[in-house]
Amino acid sequence: GPLARTIRAKLDAALQPTHLQVLDESSRHGVPPGSETHFAVVVVSGRFAGLSPLQRHRLVHAALSTELAGPLHALAIVAKTPQQWESDPQVPPRPPCLGGSKHEQRKE
Amino acid sequence: MNGLVRAAWRVAGPGAVGRGRAGRALSQAGTGTGGGAEGGGGGGGGSGSREAVERLVRAHPVVVFMKGSPAQPLCGFSNAVVQILRLHGVEDYRAHDVLQDPDLRQGIKNYSNWPTIPQVYLNGEFVGGCDILLQMHQNGDLVEELKKLGIRSALLDAEKEKDQEKK
Numbered sequence: 001g002p003l004a005r006t007i008r009a010k011l012d013a014a015l016q017p018t019h020l021q022v023l024d025e026s027s028r029h030g031v032p033p034g035s036e037t038h039f040a041v042v043v044v045s046g047r048f049a050g051l052s053p054l055q056r057h058r059l060v061h062a063a064l065s066t067e068l069a070g071p072l073h074a075l076a077i078v079a080k081t082p083q084q085w086e087s088d089p090q091v092p093p094r095p096p097c098l099g100g101s102k103h104e105q106r107k108e
Numbered sequence: 109m110n111g112l113v114r115a116a117w118r119v120a121g122p123g124a125v126g127r128g129r130a131g132r133a134l135s136q137a138g139t140g141t142g143g144g145a146e147g148g149g150g151g152g153g154g155s156g157s158r159e160a161v162e163r164l165v166r167a168h169p170v171v172v173f174m175k176g177s178p179a180q181p182l183c184g185f186s187n188a189v190v191q192i193l194r195l196h197g198v199e200d201y202r203a204h205d206v207l208q209d210p211d212l213r214q215g216i217k218n219y220s221n222w223p224t225i226p227q228v229y230l231n232g233e234f235v236g237g238c239d240i241l242l243q244m245h246q247n248g249d250l251v252e253e254l255k256k257l258g259i260r261s262a263l264l265d266a267e268k269e270k271d272q273e274k275k
Contacts, residue, residue, distance in 0.1 A: 054234075076185070
């Protein structure tokens with residue numbers, strides 16, 4: 001979808017990842033599939049070297065600050081250096097949705 | 109370790125012993141503004157102000173801002189945080205339900221400059237969200253951080269028991 005493309009483009013530009021996965025996980029979160037509200041990204045970039053997980057996540061947030069202030073409601077992040085990814089190319093299991101979005105007051 | 113992580117995703121049932129307290133709404137909720145609004149509306153004064161948030165994060169060594177409560181999380185990511193803490197035997201912590209308080213919800217994001225919920229604070233310091241807590245749990249950092257706070261992780265006792273069984 002369009003948001004997925006935007007996310008990909010912005011992360012590419014900001015972090016020059018060697019590996020990048022952008023997954024729309026909205027269907028797993030109590031909203032219609034393809035809603036493009038809940039995403040997971042797997043970002044492998046040399047730019048993360050020497051940075052703590054918090055710093056890495058902040059870099060990802062910074063690249064997507066406009067989206068996060070807008071339609072992007074949730075963002076799960078896996079941020080690894082190329083070396084880390086080579087030695088451990090896996091993504092932790094995603095927690096199941098507990099319907100939190102249904103408790104939101106939606107602005108149309 | 110993966111088995112433990114998968115077990116953590118089990119939803120806390122009604123019988124769960126969650127002693128973390130749900131945050132009481134500090135402001136008058138129900139002004140009609142959308143609780144789903146992620147941007148706009150800074151917490152100028154009231155429960156979302158910098159001072160108010162600062163008081164909350166310093167009130168206890170372990171403070172969590174989440175959706176729902178430890179006894180009944182309303183979001184998979186928030187539940188993950190609760191379950192991880194529970195695995196470590198941390199049941200005594202402050203939990204604040206941002207769904208109850210839109211000002212707090214925006215205020216905590218401004219305070220930490222972090223766009224999403226849940227948020228975990230150890231000793232008044234922002235540590236990260238669900239992904240980071242999970243990482244810390246998996247690589248042993250969480251046990252260390254809890255130790256610095258004078259909290260002995262239950263997983264250390266579990267390890268000890270396992271060793272004793274081997275003898």
